[in-house]
């Protein structure tokens with residue numbers, strides 16, 4: 099499939115070789131933002147001035163023959179739950195409106211050190227809770243491929259920014275599927291790294307034991323490069339793995355000969371037939387490239403959604419306790435401290451965030467803790483055991499990323515449960531702490547893109563990227 103916009107790899111090499119300049123590349127992207135952003139709403143903030151200053155610096159460095167980074171001059175967008183020093187970070191919530199963090203997230207620092215040009219902060223479901231970006235306090239983001247449809251979520255703004263050519267790549271966060279599902283719905287590559295491979299320092303916490311940061315790109319090679327820049331040990335994150343980032347760009351050409359690809363025998367209901375047809379085509383393509391297909395089962399898969407909607411809200415209810423009208427963003431003044439807390443939280447949080455806080459508080463409350471939170475942790479152990487058994491028989495497992503293609507705006511907003519079902523295939527990875535990525539693999543209903551999800555064990559990124567590269571070649 100030919101890509102409509104220049105890739106990260108091409109932009110970086112054209113700027114480094116002097117074929118084009120960082121300023122020229124930036125202006126092309128800003129022109130597309132001017133043309134379509136009012137229709138798409140990918141951004142909460144476009145950082146035009148900072149972007150121009152960075153691009154000019156890159157060009158000056160190149161002119162002066164100074165050493166430049168791997169992403170020098172590449173326009174990138176950041177999900178608006180990543181701290182940027184002195185630049186508003188809202189999580190698309192009214193409660194954080196106007197708050198400017200005093201430091202940069204580690205991933206932001208690493209992008210800057212690599213010479214990337216930040217073009218803006220992207221829209222999301224409030225505090226990353228949702229699957230369509232319709233839970234934003236600042237209005238929904240539209241899918242650039244069909245603006246009557248959602249881009250997926252919660253990192254819908256980051257996905258839309260890349261799909262619309264506003265940035266060559268972007269970062270999102272994935273707690274239960276928020277990178278992979280929007281990547282799938284917007285026809286992009288999206289990576290959820292192994293838990294601990296990419297730093298969470300400076301990412302506003304949703305569910306700390308599940309959150310990971312990863313890239314959105316047009317190609318697998320771009321995703322590999324982005325991962326190499328943002329990944330690797332960070333002493334500022336206590337859950338960061340104590341090892342360097344494995345090389346990914348160097349393995350992309352190695353193919354899948356001799357690899358064992360797992361196919362789920364116990365597929366949940368609810369997948370669109372066109373999505374299942376693309377899955378069949380993916381197995382055929384990998385087989386043709388020399389891989390063997392083996393049947394595997396994940397018996398606990400059907401419990402994962404329930405477990406996730408106990409663990410994630412439980413952690414969120416604790417993480418979001420800090421928004422009390424004192425330390426961050428907005429405050430609703432009342433006569434006394436306690437009513438100020440309540441009034442601020444009532445006015446500042448949207449409906450879905452309140453729902454999660456209530457669910458989580460209930461699941462953790464005395465008398466219900468063992469029955470709900472405790473049980474959910476047991477399911478988490480079971481799915482990890484299921485994966486361990488499956489990975490004795492195969493190297494990676496393939497599933498759809500999303501059971502459906504991008505759906506119309508408003509389609510699922512009245513029924514949270516149908517929205518939650520969007521993540522049936524993505525959530526198990528987060529519960530297990532493993533790696534997974536979505537790769538575009540043709541189109542389904544309404545001519546919208548279908549993503550194939552490649553699941554790998556913890557630190558299986560090299561194998562996962564080899565399979566992803568093969569799927570990309572085949573599509």
Ligand code: GLN
Nearest residue numbers: 226227228273274275276
């Ligand atoms: N859609 C899931 C949720 O609403 C996952 C969100 C995410 O990964 N941040 O919780």
